Amino acid sequence: MSKQKNKPWDEKWEIVKPIGGGGQGDTFLVKPKESAILSRSFVLKILKNQKDPERRKRMHREVAALSTLDCPGIPRLIESNSDQFATDVPLYMVAEFIEGKTLSEILDPAQPMAIADAINLVLKLLETLQYCHNLGIVHRDIKPDNIIIRCNDISAPVLIDFGISFNECDTDNTTLTPAWQQLGNRFLALPELQVNSSMQRDPRADITQCCGILFFAIAGSPPVTLLDCEGRKPHQRPESQKALAKHPDDLLAKVNGIFDRAFGTQIDYRWQSIPELQKALIDCVSATENARNAEQYIARIQNKVSTSSDYARRQSFKELAQQLVKELYNVSRTVAGELGEGFGTIHDADAINLKRRGIARVTIDWVKLRFSQSHGITNEFLPNNFSPNFTGYATGNELVLLADVNGEKVELLRTPLNCEPDLTALGERLRLFYLEGVRKLIGA
Structure with a gap:
């Protein structure tokens, strides 16, 4: 058997290096001996068990499959001598190198x-x-x-x-x-x-x-x-x-x-x-x-x-509202404590979280930019409670806090939206407001 018959791929292909193999064959990186396409590399697969008729037929089947395929997801077949599977010629195939x-x-x-x-x-x-x-x-x-x-x-x-x-x-x-x-x-x-x-x-x-x-x-x-x-x-x-x-x-x-x-x-x-x-x-x-x-x-x-243009204004209003509601709650409880036995406080639903978790919950009407809450003082022996309704609203760049007692409105605070309110002064004003209200209620 001639050298060319032993290695028929030698006629066209030069082996650069081995690149592994599988159960069916050994693979090598090769380049064509034709100078026109020397810059390209390809893969040479040489059948391992050249004397096994089944393996020879199987390689022919693989080549037959690849010869019908033209798809980016499959290596392109370049050439093969697998059609000689029924002879004793060593079989090989050359495909695109990926x-x-x-x-x-x-x-x-x-x-x-x-x-x-x-x-x-x-x-x-x-x-x-x-x-x-x-x-x-x-x-x-x-x-x-x-x-x-x-x-x-x-x-x-x-x-x-x-x-x-x-x-x-x-x-x-x-x-x-x-x-x-x-x-x-x-x-x-x-x-x-x-x-x-x-x-x-x-x-x-x-x-x-x-x-x-x-x-x-x-x-x-x-x-x-x-x-x-x-x-x-x-x-x-x-x-x-x-x-x-x-x-x-x-x-x-x-x-x-x-x-x-x-x-x-x-x-x-x-x-x-x-x-x-x-x-x-x-x-x-x-x-x-x-x-x-x-x-x-x-x-x-x-x-x-x-x-948004009014985001800062709304955010400032929310933070001020929370501070004021907390002050309303705390002052009412302080005054009730000062008045002694029999006095207590009454609040609307939004104030429950203050008692439970110390969180000032405020329901705000964002269209009108206002809130409303009730914080009052009770006495177990009196038929009525002093329970004013407090309303806070924005006007221009200010927040105004009003107290409403039987239709009579009292301004308790007017503060810029972008500044910290004077809570000390507000606390004193609220304390006197509650005491005056309870005094009038009991006729003292």
Whole structure:
């Protein structure tokens, strides 16, 4: 056998360096020997078990699949000699080199992806998968090692390794994977890809594996099995819940709903189509966007309020009102205490919080910029109470506090809105006002 027959790729391609490999073949970074395109790099894949007829046919199937695909999410096939799978010529293929790391390499298990980023990654992956399914190609081996993140841009995943894919358009209609042989991977074992399954070509397996990718991206670990020994799905296991707890509760609840369905043991109860799963994922992203919008709306509302022309005036009025109401409450109680046994106070509902928690609650009419409260003094032996109604209102740049006793109005305070009131003077005025009112009431 000649050297060229031993290494038929040597005629056109120069190996730059090895870049790893999988179970099916070894891969190398290569460049073409033609000077016109020396600046570009490509990937050379050389079949490992060249004497294994099944492996040779499988490589031919992979090349056949790639030759029909033209999609940004799949490496473009450059050339191959896999059509010679029935001979003893060493088989190889050359494909587009995708600059970037695999999802396994780029993800830090200790710092998994945000849910929104992971969903966008899977949505892109599903677009590629839908393209494949439309052409009758089922990948069957979707895992982090088979996803390259183009230029390490998480929104640009590229699906590689179609070595165990199934293509409905194969002309020879041969079966490379007998029922007694297991398919799939250790990333997520699926019953439909196990030994003696009649559903090894079911495209819904790809959809479930994509849900596994979503789980891996946000939990930082592979799902491995649909159910563990205690009947728990991947997202229900203690170690997973600890990792998932880092994500927002409302968003995580929606994603858990997707996992509840994705990891069912019966394929008929899982996600049945790519558009159906895409819609559920988009709804999750929309929930995230709505949450972000809510925060933006809050900020915009707060900014609008704080920058409005009368915001400072309203804020000053509120703070003054709280101070005055607290003074009204305290002075009435002080006077009742000074008057001695049998005297007490009576207040309206807004003043209850002052007694319970020391908080001056004020109901303000923001249209008229005014408030009204009642604080009075009682005596258990008298038929009537001295219970004036106090009203505070803004006029110009001032707040005026009035007391109303049987229709007679008394001005107790007039103070600028933007200054601290003289509470000492107000306290003395209120004290005399209450004492005068009680004196008149009892005729003393």
